[in-house]
Amino acid sequence: MSYQIAVLSGDGIGPEVMAEARKVLTAVEARFGLDICYTEFDVGGIAIDNHGCPLPDATLKGCEAADAILFGSVGGPKWENLPPNDQPERGALLPLRGHFELFCNLRPAKLHDGLEHMSPLRSDISARGFDVLCVRELTGGIYFGKPKGRQGEGDDEEAFDTMRYSRREITRIARIAFEAARGRKNKVTSVDKANVLACSVLWRQVVEEVAKDFPDVTLEHIYIDNATMQLLRRPDEFDVMLCSNLFGDILSDEIAMLTGSMGLLSSASMNSTGFGLFEPAGGSAPDIAGQGIANPVAQILSAALMLRHSLKQEEAANAIERAVTKALASGYLTGELLAADKRSEAKSTVQMGDFISQAI
Amino acid sequence: MSYQIAVLSGDGIGPEVMAEARKVLTAVEARFGLDICYTEFDVGGIAIDNHGCPLPDATLKGCEAADAILFGSVGGPKWENLPPNDQPERGALLPLRGHFELFCNLRPAKLHDGLEHMSPLRSDISARGFDVLCVRELTGGIYFGKPKGRQGEGDDEEAFDTMRYSRREITRIARIAFEAARGRKNKVTSVDKANVLACSVLWRQVVEEVAKDFPDVTLEHIYIDNATMQLLRRPDEFDVMLCSNLFGDILSDEIAMLTGSMGLLSSASMNSTGFGLFEPAGGSAPDIAGQGIANPVAQILSAALMLRHSLKQEEAANAIERAVTKALASGYLTGELLAADKRSEAKSTVQMGDFISQAI
Ligand SMILES: CC(C)[C@H](C(=O)O)[C@@H](O)C(=O)O
């Protein structure tokens, strides 16, 4: 099998963790007889520096020609004072999501055995563990709804955004959540604000209708404000959380932080043809870039998600995930996951990549 | 001085905790020579049962004739299956906020000395304590923005909500946040999503302008998704958090849960004339209603906020707060704040009210 991958490493730690993901992919290609061709494109801050905009035409064309996008991370202090629309994150990620209609965002987050102490939760809560999949709608809602803008002058000047959801948009993301629940604990918690938002009333109604096709999956509804609370008290009681674009943005970050190990979390953003963008959940971490200490696991797991969802190479994806689990279980960890008195045992970015690719 | 208070006890534990707040207010009246006249009105579920709607005309008229509203809590399983607009919470709170233009919502939340173990945070994080005041805009944004509704049919049927903020609305709530910071740690963290929302871009701009009048107060901006994360890692680094209506709803609940003692948190919702609605942060807790075990402290502290903000009786408010601190510091606690093996020492709702009113 032969595939084309657009590699968008971006800024900060992006390039160094991407190098390790490529190393692991090379091992997987050899073992599973895959033929993957990679083409690198600038994105984010480096694209602003080299081409004057965060998502150059050549990058977009390169992505169009590929079977999937392997994305690093973008942004950093250098570009922080640009107008919002021109900034690396906003100017690259949102147009990519819109252009390829990547409506389905999967953000898995679990507390790894042995890493419970990294969680900011009280020890008796983290001891129970948790494993949550956030299914976030990614091309609708208040992110893309029109009209959006400004009008008026002086004190009356006002800004406006539109949250908008159609039955079609809600149905397709809800189905994905229910299907995902089937391979897990058969539970979907749909997050909304149906006591205030018209969009949420429709959301709840459509989700109820979709649920009829999945009688084996339990459905519950929760208000977004209550969800941020319950995740702190009983994260272990959630399985799949189904969220609109804005609520998913907020909740997936809260859940990611609850694991305490952002360097292990990856995410997939896909459209209905299986094409997708795969990226780590953490940011570009400019403060530690170039020091060889960044955790490459999230980037490596993004490659696994790419193999599974876009290239349909389930076995290869499993092999990567098993190798990562082996590394973590052997205490093979980068510094940020170690207690202060164990930091001397920390593995470098390159050592992590070497261990995981050898374990394939 | 003579005042008129509209008392809206509502459902669940509302009436029993309100009785204790009234007891404490009686002690305060005696000590400070105040003459407060209370009139009770139905609100929420009980108003639906007695009058067919959650906010009857008589209740609204009674509130109009008063100097302030002392609110209990509304809602319960009995009314859960009504259409959203008719439900107790939505049908009473939102119209009250809108009718009286209660744009300013103050939600203070701190970790009390000796109650750090109640927080769901890891012990080394909760040991540092925190004291956050959430200043939430309460009559604008996506809660009240027009148009809001539904259109179309079949798969194309869609729902829409409008987030809308004017310069005037942002300015008045921002000034309140900066003024509040002056009496605290001189720091305002403004929460937005300026990388996505036009409303947030205006919000950030206006907040920057208001900040010029408060050179002694430090201002920082944070995205809502990052805010939910940083509150888990370093809650002690926040002081005043300035939020729009929706983000304040989400964040104030997260912060409330971080204290682990919702029964101690009260909130104030005010307009520009000083008129306000004062209520506990927790809900109507129907599961424990009528057992005499509910914590009346949040309701009692709501009365203190009412004395301070609407009746301008700062001394009386301080006296209540000191009496509450004394009760908590003496280990005078309701059951939910005690470890399982100490539950036999739990004080009842009435005992708490007695202790605090005697301490006035
Ligand atoms: C960068 C930003 C526009 C983006 C979002 O809000 O979706 C990010 O926070 C994310 O969650 O991927």
Ligand SMILES: CC(C)[C@H](C(=O)O)[C@@H](O)C(=O)O
């Ligand atoms: C009941 C609901 C409409 C309300 C809100 O969203 O404002 C509540 O959650 C609150 O925070 O007071």
